[in-house]
Amino acid sequence: MEIPYTTKPRPDTGLYNAKVGIWLFLASEVMLFGALFSSYILLRVGAFVENWPHGLLNVPIGTVNTIVLIVSSITVVMAWASLKMKNFGKFKFYQAITVLCALMFLGIKSFEYRDKFTHYEVWKTDGTRMTGHIEGKPMFLTLAKVKAAGKEKIGFIPDPYHYSASKEVKHTAKEHPGEHKTVEIAVSEIKRLSAFVPAHSTYFAIYFTLTALHGLHVLGGAIVIGFLFGPGSKMWHSDPERFTNRVEVAGLFWHFVDLVWIFLFPVLYLL
Amino acid sequence: MSLKAFHVIFITAASTLAFGCGLWLLRVYRSPEGAASDLKWAVASIVCGLGLLVYEGFFLKKLRKESFL
Numbered sequence: 001m002e003i004p005y006t007t008k009p010r011p012d013t014g015l016y017n018a019k020v021g022i023w024l025f026l027a028s029e030v031m032l033f034g035a036l037f038s039s040y041i042l043l044r045v046g047a048f049v050e051n052w053p054h055g056l057l058n059v060p061i062g063t064v065n066t067i068v069l070i071v072s073s074i075t076v077v078m079a080w081a082s083l084k085m086k087n088f089g090k091f092k093f094y095q096a097i098t099v100l101c102a103l104m105f106l107g108i109k110s111f112e113y114r115d116k117f118t119h120y121e122v123w124k125t126d127g128t129r130m131t132g133h134i135e136g137k138p139m140f141l142t143l144a145k146v147k148a149a150g151k152e153k154i155g156f157i158p159d160p161y162h163y164s165a166s167k168e169v170k171h172t173a174k175e176h177p178g179e180h181k182t183v184e185i186a187v188s189e190i191k192r193l194s195a196f197v198p199a200h201s202t203y204f205a206i207y208f209t210l211t212a213l214h215g216l217h218v219l220g221g222a223i224v225i226g227f228l229f230g231p232g233s234k235m236w237h238s239d240p241e242r243f244t245n246r247v248e249v250a251g252l253f254w255h256f257v258d259l260v261w262i263f264l265f266p267v268l269y270l271l
Numbered sequence: 272m273s274l275k276a277f278h279v280i281f282i283t284a285a286s287t288l289a290f291g292c293g294l295w296l297l298r299v300y301r302s303p304e305g306a307a308s309d310l311k312w313a314v315a316s317i318v319c320g321l322g323l324l325v326y327e328g329f330f331l332k333k334l335r336k337e338s339f340l
Contacts, residue, residue, distance in 0.1 A: 014340055066288075070285050070323075073278065073281055073282075074326070077278045077330070080274055081333065081334055081337075084337065167304060168304075248273070251274045251277075252274055262281070270295070
């Protein structure tokens with residue numbers, strides 16, 4: 001039995017099956033990301049300014065990732081357009097670039113994550129706080145682990161300013177960057193020690209939730225686009241119209257993933 | 272909605288982001304904390320935004336026969 005409307009549009013909806021399916025799926029995705037975005041905005045509006053980390057994300061890296069995703073959205077649509085023009089060779093070329101862009105995005109994101117896992121905040125018993133790196137750049141260190149290791153002091157390389165510092169202090173520190181000197185902090189003076197991991201604060205909890213969920217979508221999209229580039233492309237020779245529709249549906253998902261990033265980037269990195 | 276229509280929406284959103292970043296950086300540049308690099312990046316952002324709009328025009332011309340549905 002042949003499944004109807006895999007290539008031709010249904011008369012009542014004007015769409016073929018897969019397009020109806022992907023839009024229903026994307027509607028559920030809008031609800032998922034919409035709920036997380038709303039949570040972020042409400043948590044931020046309700047937080048004390050001095051407790052809300054700001055300026056800790058690497059804007060140039062985020063910008064590069066934004067450019068990578070914009071390029072990938074252009075190549076994914078060009079791959080589809082190439083099939084419409086019956087040019088299978090060009091489709092392969094554009095599809096390969098899309099997969100490479102997806103992998104580049106994930107590579108840059110993992111580098112960014114690693115940087116956060118080795119960046120720390122120290123809350124001292126006298127009420128002062130500082131951010132910076134611990135000597136040796138260990139990951140996921142906590143006060144309990146330091147105490148368990150029997151250490152009495154840690155070597156800490158503080159950042160030029162804390163994220164809660166005033167605009168003037170940040171401006172002066174940027175204009176006159178001093179030397180990065182290591183300071184010794186007695187473990188007995190530390191009240192809390194945390195890397196920039198989800199447990200650090202509400203900000204990082206929602207930052208990792210949103211970006212990791214988005215990253216999983218990028219990975220999923222890369223797998224599907226990679227499949228259509230590789231073994232799935234055999235269908236072009238047996239059923240070219242259906243294959244073109246599959247590429248369009250994958251492109252719609254990819255555009256949704258890219259559009260989410262277009263909102264994520266300013267909200268997390270710039271505001 | 273076809274991939275063509277979604278792509279137009281996406282490119283419009285991306286160029287809006289580029290123009291927004293450009294204007295924001297121009298505001299930072301004009302503030303007391305502004306630096307020369309802010310102006311440089313503001314111009315780069317606005318150029319990117321314009322580039323995306325030009326591309327959008329080229330894209331619509333190239334795929335004018337494809338449906339928006």
